[in-house]
Amino acid sequence: MNLIIMGAPGAGKGTQSEKISAKWNIPSVSTGDMLRAAVKEGTELGKKAKTCMDAGQLVPDEIVIGIIKDYLSSDKCKDGFILDGFPRSIPQAEALDAMGVKIDAVLSIEVPDEKIVERMSGRRVCTCGASYHVAYKAPKVAGICDSCGSALYTRDDDAAETVLKRLETYHNTTEPLKDFYAAKGLLVCVAGREEVKDTTADVMNALSKFEA
Numbered sequence: 001m002n003l004i005i006m007g008a009p010g011a012g013k014g015t016q017s018e019k020i021s022a023k024w025n026i027p028s029v030s031t032g033d034m035l036r037a038a039v040k041e042g043t044e045l046g047k048k049a050k051t052c053m054d055a056g057q058l059v060p061d062e063i064v065i066g067i068i069k070d071y072l073s074s075d076k077c078k079d080g081f082i083l084d085g086f087p088r089s090i091p092q093a094e095a096l097d098a099m100g101v102k103i104d105a106v107l108s109i110e111v112p113d114e115k116i117v118e119r120m121s122g123r124r125v126c127t128c129g130a131s132y133h134v135a136y137k138a139p140k141v142a143g144i145c146d147s148c149g150s151a152l153y154t155r156d157d158d159a160a161e162t163v164l165k166r167l168e169t170y171h172n173t174t175e176p177l178k179d180f181y182a183a184k185g186l187l188v189c190v191a192g193r194e195e196v197k198d199t200t201a202d203v204m205n206a207l208s209k210f211e212a
């Protein structure tokens with residue numbers, strides 16, 4: 001199963017990717033996580049990416065396409081994969097087609113903008129990749145990661161004004177992908193609900209028709 005998960009920032013792509021990855025035993029890759037790792041390492045690529053990320057804009061297509069190309073050609077992906085946050089523009093989707101990668105389904109998690117703004121203000125993340133929300137998915141001990149015990153922090157690009165910019169970028173550049181994939185008969189839309197487990201149930205149900 002080769003799956004793409006899309007949705008506005010904070011819609012729950014990462015959380016649902018984890019659930020699907022565990023259930024189907026296929027790796028999930030987030031371009032956002034890969035870019036944040038490059039920023040942390042201070043690589044040339046990371047420096048270029050940081051300016052765009054901090055401004056709530058997309059990192060140039062050629063950078064992310066290069067990263068994804070390397071990843072998809074690795075052995076890890078031979079039995080399937082979940083792409084979390086890629087493609088995010090029509091040229092990225094066309095590049096994926098040009099790589100000869102066959103996509104089986106595209107899941108869009110739909111959450112209204114006002115909810116996104118509320119969710120992002122409460123999001124806390126960990127360097128290990130885990131993600132929490134102070135109200136909806138609180139860690140057992142406030143401010144501490146359940147998985148690895150590190151201190152949680154707020155992502156720089158979760159600042160309110162950056163979130164609004166990221167939503168604008170999503171609607172203008174990423175959302176047109178829904179028509180692109182609907183035309184190929186691959187799009188499945190699921191409403192992102194208040195409780196993670198309810199969204200997961202709907203996601204699994206929607207994807208069950210694609211299971212072999």
Ligand code: AMP
Nearest residue numbers: 031032052053057058059064085086088
């Ligand atoms: P995310 O963690 O998926 O919300 O991504 C965080 C940020 O990384 C985005 O706001 C973009 O600046 C950048 N980013 C992640 N994936 C992509 C992509 N496929 N294309 C361009 N920029 C991306």
